[in-house]
Amino acid sequence: MIEMAILGLLKDREMHGYELKKELTAQLGQFWQASYGSLYPTVRRLERRGLIELAYPKVDVTRRRNIYRITEEGEKFFEQRLCERAAVLDDTKFGVRFAFSRYLTVDDRVDLLERRRAYLLEMVADLREKLKSYREKIDKYTYRLMEHRVDTTRADIEWIDRLIAEEKPKTKPNG
Amino acid sequence: MIEMAILGLLKDREMHGYELKKELTAQLGQFWQASYGSLYPTVRRLERRGLIELAYPKVDVTRRRNIYRITEEGEKFFEQRLCERAAVLDDTKFGVRFAFSRYLTVDDRVDLLERRRAYLLEMVADLREKLKSYREKIDKYTYRLMEHRVDTTRADIEWIDRLIAEEKPKTKPNG
DNA sequence: GCTTAGATATATCGATGCGATATATCGTAT
DNA sequence: ATACGATATATCGCATCGATATATCTAAGC
Numbered sequence: 001m002i003e004m005a006i007l008g009l010l011k012d013r014e015m016h017g018y019e020l021k022k023e024l025t026a027q028l029g030q031f032w033q034a035s036y037g038s039l040y041p042t043v044r045r046l047e048r049r050g051l052i053e054l055a056y057p058k059v060d061v062t063r064r065r066n067i068y069r070i071t072e073e074g075e076k077f078f079e080q081r082l083c084e085r086a087a088v089l090d091d092t093k094f095g096v097r098f099a100f101s102r103y104l105t106v107d108d109r110v111d112l113l114e115r116r117r118a119y120l121l122e123m124v125a126d127l128r129e130k131l132k133s134y135r136e137k138i139d140k141y142t143y144r145l146m147e148h149r150v151d152t153t154r155a156d157i158e159w160i161d162r163l164i165a166e167e168k169p170k171t172k173p174n175g
Numbered sequence: 176m177i178e179m180a181i182l183g184l185l186k187d188r189e190m191h192g193y194e195l196k197k198e199l200t201a202q203l204g205q206f207w208q209a210s211y212g213s214l215y216p217t218v219r220r221l222e223r224r225g226l227i228e229l230a231y232p233k234v235d236v237t238r239r240r241n242i243y244r245i246t247e248e249g250e251k252f253f254e255q256r257l258c259e260r261a262a263v264l265d266d267t268k269f270g271v272r273f274a275f276s277r278y279l280t281v282d283d284r285v286d287l288l289e290r291r292r293a294y295l296l297e298m299v300a301d302l303r304e305k306l307k308s309y310r311e312k313i314d315k316y317t318y319r320l321m322e323h324r325v326d327t328t329r330a331d332i333e334w335i336d337r338l339i340a341e342e343k344p345k346t347k348p349n350g
Numbered sequence: 351g352c353t354t355a356g357a358t359a360t361a362t363c364g365a366t367g368c369g370a371t372a373t374a375t376c377g378t379a380t
Numbered sequence: 381a382t383a384c385g386a387t388a389t390a391t392c393g394c395a396t397c398g399a400t401a402t403a404t405c406t407a408a409g410c
Contacts, residue, residue, distance in 0.1 A: 002366085002367080003366095016388075016389090017388070017389065017390090018387060018388045018389075019388095021388095026305065026309075027313065027317050028317075030298075030302075030320070030321075030324050032367085032368095033265075033368075033369090035367075035368050035369065035370090036368095036369090036370095036371095036388095036389080036390075036391090037367070037368055037369065037370080037390095037391080037392085038366075038367045038368065040389065040390055040391080041366085041367090041390090041391085042366085042367090044390095045366095064374080064375075064388065064389070065387090065388065065389085066388090066389075088208075090208075095320060098316055098319075098320060099314070099316060099317045099320055100316075101316050102314055102315070102316055123205075127205075130201060134201075138202065139274070139277055140277070141273055141274060141275075141276050141277055142202050142203075142274045144273075144338070145205070145270060145273060145274055146205075148331075148334050149205050151330065151334070152327055152330055152331065155326065155327055155330055156323075156327065159323050159326070163319070177395085177396080178395095191359075191360090192359070192360065192361095193358060193359045193360075194359095196359095207396090207397095208397080208398090210396075210397050210398065210399090211359095211360080211361075211362090211397095211398090211399095211400095212361095212362080212363085212396070212397055212398065212399080213395070213396045213397065215360065215361060215362085216361090216362085216395085216396090217395085217396090219361095220395095239359065239360070239403080239404075240358090240359065240360090241359090241360080
């Protein structure tokens, strides 16, 4: 997912590693702790694969800053992955895709939201079933944690419903 | 964290790997996807360190099931880690600790909840500041994601407040 | 009794990610 | 001058993930 986040940020403008780290923390820090240990190796990997490249090769030697830009191939890769139907849409995967969903068509964005919605509904149903069947068997605090997850997931679904309602009129102007 | 989860489960009763995987998914599946790729190596590591051991060595050869139990050393390790003050109390770290908080004293449990509360309050304050200063600078969907996080985190804090209120009267019987 | 299918059970591979740390330079305040 | 905190890149060892291989057990259908 860090690959996608880096490509998404570089699609906006050229950046160097340290800058990417700051932006990742600021904009997407809710989903994971962007560490140098994953950032720099991933940047290298993307460069090796030709998905990004140095913007001003060797010019900024004095400052030792490596400023990167996304390549055409990188853009293709990014856009393909972005609208790809992922089997599991957990918090991180959904978060990164939604954060860059300005690069999706309205239809694909609504589709993303609806698949996330389905995933969350399934999770709530599973948890509800477990809460019923486990009631006396599991620990009080584990039980509380499951109840809590049901509550917050319901709030998530309501948030998604509002977003879908906002997006949909554009595709199907009717009610 | 999988180490702690495995030790916590084995503190209740003896289990083999496959069973551990099922319990992890059922009880703690909200926090991470317990995969075989992390489960079996972790079990091995815990065995090598003497924190768990085979319950019936070589007896169940026919079924090839390795049934493990926690050792005294494992229990010590588990209890120390459980009440240890972690610098960061993200979802996973808090979740695992809370799920096994029946092994904590009331005071330590309240302390855990209050540290999680402080962590979440800080996160909300950070996000609020970012929402103000970034308003026009960042993308609409990234912005929505941050708003969403603020909302759900507030719900989280309310849940914690209710739990603290439930726990506290036992230590300080007064209001 | 024979075979097939799905659940049970253990294990490992390569890739990815994390936390800590090393190193050096830049900007600026004393 | 120099001392310090922010900027910047990089790597090490370990933990974790997703996919896959392999074998056995169980139950159903013939």
